[in-house]
Amino acid sequence: MINLILFGPPGSGKGTQAQTIVSKFGLTHISTGDLFRYEIGNKTPLGMKAQAFMDKGELVPDSVTIGMLENKMNQSKNENGYILDGFPRTIAQAEALDEILKKRDTQVTHLIALDVDDNEIVKRLLERGKTSGRPDDRNEEVIRKRIVEYKAKTSPVYDYYVKSGQSKKVDGIGALEDIFNRIYDVLKAD
Ligand code: AMP
Secondary structure (H helix, E strand, O other), rough: EEEEEEEEEEEOOHHHHHHHHHEEEEEEEEEEEEEEEHHHOOOHHHHHHHHHHOOOOOOHHHHHHHHHHHHHHOOOOOOEEEEEEOOOHHHHHHHHHHHHHHHOOOOOOOOEEEOOHHHHHHHEEEEEOOOOOOOHHHOOOHHHHHHHHHHHHOOOOHHHHHHHOOOOEOOOOOOHHHHHHHHHHHHOOO
């Protein structure tokens, strides 16, 4: 079983790479950002709550996010495992994830961080904003806030999984296929 946290700042290519990994390894892809956008699209109370934070480039509170993730994992059981994209984004979320997986007698097997510098991220997100329909990709101030949130609250999650040996960095710049091959090498290494 592979339980992969695909990690990295906004715009590092997690969603794009997740699609290829899913097709090669038969994993279930869960993106908490996509789940929130689905809730917003359906104007649910959870969506309305999340939107206020997302519009500002801030993280949605753990109390909302963790419950949503656990529900989704319960609805989509997969013996092959999961790719988590955009979760966990805080240490509290990582601790909650460990508990959820422990209840199923499993654990996080890999954390792969896509390494991309800030200037490249801002450039990619503004470009994506022209077609993604995502308001948080169109405004440079919101993009910069997302990067600040990532550095302050999310990057410690990398270190959290270093101690048990799961965290690995992969160069996130270059052709999509080359980046995928780097990820593949990490997944096939153990
Ligand atoms: P993403 O699609 O992963 O870039 O996420 C878009 C936005 O959704 C983020 O900027 C956050 O506001 C919110 N979000 C997504 N995942 C999480 C999470 N795990 N914890 C808190 N907020 C999240």
